[in-house]
Amino acid sequence: MRPSEPSGQLVNELASSLSVPRAFAAILIGRGIDSTEKARGFLKPSISSLCDPFLLPDMEKAALRILQAVQRREKTLVFGDYDVDGITSVFLITSFLREWGGEVDYMIPHRLREGYGLSGRGVSSAKKMGASLIITVDNGITAFDEVAEANSEGIDVIVVDHHEPASRLPDAYAVIDPKRPDSNYPFADLAGVGVTYKLIQALVEAAGREAPRNLSEDLDVVALGTVADVVPLVEENRVLAKLGLEAIASSRKPGIEALKELSGLSGRKIQSEHIAFILAPRINAAGRMGDSDSGIRLLLSQDIDEARAIAEGLEDDNARRRQVDEETLQQALGKLEKTYGSELPAGIVLWSRKWHPGVLGIVASRLAEKFRRPTVLISVEGDTARGSCRSVEGFDVYDALSRCRNLLTGYGGHSHAAGIMLDKGDLDTFKDTFVSMVDESLRGIDVTPRLHLDYELHLSEMNERLAMLLEQLAPFGVGNPEPVFVTSGVQVLDRSVVGRGSHLKLSVKQGSFFADCIGFNLGYLEKEIACSEGDVSLAHIPWLSSWQGKSKLQLKLKDVKGQ
Numbered sequence: 001m002r003p004s005e006p007s008g009q010l011v012n013e014l015a016s017s018l019s020v021p022r023a024f025a026a027i028l029i030g031r032g033i034d035s036t037e038k039a040r041g042f043l044k045p046s047i048s049s050l051c052d053p054f055l056l057p058d059m060e061k062a063a064l065r066i067l068q069a070v071q072r073r074e075k076t077l078v079f080g081d082y083d084v085d086g087i088t089s090v091f092l093i094t095s096f097l098r099e100w101g102g103e104v105d106y107m108i109p110h111r112l113r114e115g116y117g118l119s120g121r122g123v124s125s126a127k128k129m130g131a132s133l134i135i136t137v138d139n140g141i142t143a144f145d146e147v148a149e150a151n152s153e154g155i156d157v158i159v160v161d162h163h164e165p166a167s168r169l170p171d172a173y174a175v176i177d178p179k180r181p182d183s184n185y186p187f188a189d190l191a192g193v194g195v196t197y198k199l200i201q202a203l204v205e206a207a208g209r210e211a212p213r214n215l216s217e218d219l220d221v222v223a224l225g226t227v228a229d230v231v232p233l234v235e236e237n238r239v240l241a242k243l244g245l246e247a248i249a250s251s252r253k254p255g256i257e258a259l260k261e262l263s264g265l266s267g268r269k270i271q272s273e274h275i276a277f278i279l280a281p282r283i284n285a286a287g288r289m290g291d292s293d294s295g296i297r298l299l300l301s302q303d304i305d306e307a308r309a310i311a312e313g314l315e316d317d318n319a320r321r322r323q324v325d326e327e328t329l330q331q332a333l334g335k336l337e338k339t340y341g342s343e344l345p346a347g348i349v350l351w352s353r354k355w356h357p358g359v360l361g362i363v364a365s366r367l368a369e370k371f372r373r374p375t376v377l378i379s380v381e382g383d384t385a386r387g388s389c390r391s392v393e394g395f396d397v398y399d400a401l402s403r404c405r406n407l408l409t410g411y412g413g414h415s416h417a418a419g420i421m422l423d424k425g426d427l428d429t430f431k432d433t434f435v436s437m438v439d440e441s442l443r444g445i446d447v448t449p450r451l452h453l454d455y456e457l458h459l460s461e462m463n464e465r466l467a468m469l470l471e472q473l474a475p476f477g478v479g480n481p482e483p484v485f486v487t488s489g490v491q492v493l494d495r496s497v498v499g500r501g502s503h504l505k506l507s508v509k510q511g512s513f514f515a516d517c518i519g520f521n522l523g524y525l526e527k528e529i530a531c532s533e534g535d536v537s538l539a540h541i542p543w544l545s546s547w548q549g550k551s552k553l554q555l556k557l558k559d560v561k562g563q
Helices: 008-018 022-030 036-043 059-071 084-099 120-128 144-152 192-207 215-228 235-249 254-263 272-289 293-300 304-340 357-371 397-403 424-442 464-471 523-531
Strands: 075-079 103-107 133-137 156-160 174-176 348-352 375-381 384-390 410-413 417-423 485-498 503-510 513-519 536-547 550-562
Touching: 008 022, 008 036, 022 464, 059 133, 059 156, 059 174, 059 192, 075 084, 075 120, 084 103, 084 133, 084 192, 084 215, 084 272, 084 293, 120 133, 120 144, 133 192, 144 156, 156 192, 174 192, 192 215, 192 235, 215 235, 215 272, 235 272, 254 272, 254 293, 254 304, 272 293, 272 304, 272 357, 293 304, 304 348, 304 357, 348 357, 348 424, 357 375, 357 384, 357 417, 375 424, 384 397, 384 424, 397 410, 397 417, 397 424, 417 424, 464 536, 464 550, 485 523, 503 523, 503 550, 513 536, 523 550
Parallel strands: 075 103, 075 133, 133 156, 156 174, 348 375, 513 550
Antiparallel strands: 375 384, 384 417, 410 417, 485 503, 485 536, 503 513, 536 550
C-alpha cells in the first residue's frame, strides 16, 4: 500500500508558491497540475476559461441558421433524449430561444414506444406543426434515415450531439459534435448539455446582442446533465460542473428549488454525489418508466407550486423505479445462477420478456460492478429486443458493438455504456459473439478495480486546513477521483461496528498523534482487524464531517490492511 510520489523538489516548489501543505501539492502534481498557473486555474475555474464555441465543427453555420429561424418566426422543433443529459439540453435551447421570441416546441421520445434518438414520428410531428427546422440535442449523430426524411420534406436538421459518430455523418444542415473525426475542438468529452451550452454561447456571440438572461444562471442545469451523464470531470467538464454545483445551491428556478426541498438539500452545499444519487434519479425517473415529459415540465415551470406538484410525482415514479430495479436484479441473479452456476462466462448477456427497458442500464451496471464482467441486459417485446450494455475497465463496449453491427438494427453510446436494438431471432448469435469478443479481449487480464493511492501521509500532517483544501479539488468523478492517502504503522486503539453492522469505526494512533476513523460499508473488516497482529495501514481521506452544525476532523476509510 505505497503510492508512487512525485519529485520532492517539484512538490516543495509548488507547495511554497501556493502556500499549501506538501501533501496537497503532491495531489495536484499527481493530477498533472504541476505549475502555479495551472493550479490557480484548476482551483478557481472561471467561465472565461472555456474554449471558443466556434471551434466546434459547423457551429457558425448552425448559429446563423437558428438566428434566421428566430428572426423569421420559423417554427422549430427541438428533439431530445429521455435521460437527464437530454432533458437539460432540451430545456436550455428551448427556453433560450423562446425568450428571444422563437416559435419553438420540443419533443422527447417515449422510451418504450420509440426508443432513443430522432424518429420518424419526430419528423412527422415537425411536418405536422409546420416546422422548417429540427434541432436534435444529445442525439442525432447516427439518424441517417430520419435526417434524409426531414430533408425530403424541406425541413432543415441541425444535429447537436456528443456521441461517437459512425463511419459517415448524417446529411444534416449542420452537425455539431466534438467527437467528429474532423473536429479541432480541444476537448472531445463534453456531455450533450455541454455541447448545447456551447451552442447558446455561439448564438449570443453571432447575434451581437445581449442574451435574454445571464448564461451563468444556466450552469445549474448544465451541471445536472454533465454529472448525470458520467462524463470525465476534467478540463471544460470540471469548469461547468464546479460552477454549476454552486449555481444549483443558489438556483431560483422553481423546478430545482422544488427538487432540493423534496430531497432535503435546501440550504446545503451541493456536491456531485447529490446529483448522481439524489437529484438526477428523480429527474430520470419518469423517463425510465416511460414518459419523460415530467422532467422537462419541471425545469420549464415558472411556478413553485406547480413545480412542487411535478416533483412529488417524480418522487413517486422514483420509488416505483427502485422497486422495479430490485425485482429485475433478483431475476437476473436467478438467471445467472440457473444458467451458469458459479462458472460465469467472460461476459454476461441475459434477456427476458418481463424486464422493463427503463431500468436495464441501472441493473446492468450493478451486475458489471459485482461480477467484474461486461454486461448486457435485454428486454424482449414481440420480435424486437432492446438492451443496455455496461462495461469494465479495459473493454470498449462501443467498439465491440460496432464489430458485430451486422446483428444489430441499432446501437449507440461510448466505451463504457451503450444501448442496442436487434431482432429477437438474433439474440443467441449476439450473445455468443459478444461473449467471445470479451473473452478474447480480457483473457488473462485482472479487471478487479485497484485502489489508487495518491500520497503517504503521517497523522501529524492531518489537519482541518488540509481537509478544506482537498474539498477544492471537487467535483469528484470519472477522471478526477477523490484523493486517497495511505498511513502506515498505525495502532488501533478501539474498534466497533455501527449503523446496523454496516460501518466500521476506529480510534487510531501513530506516534503521539491520534485520529478517529469511519469506514462506510466497511463493517466486514472488523473481524479481519481483530485477527491482525500489530499495526495496520489505512487507506483514507481526511474529511470534515458535519453533525448538528458542528464539524469534526476524521479519516474516511477506504481500506484497512494488516502489516
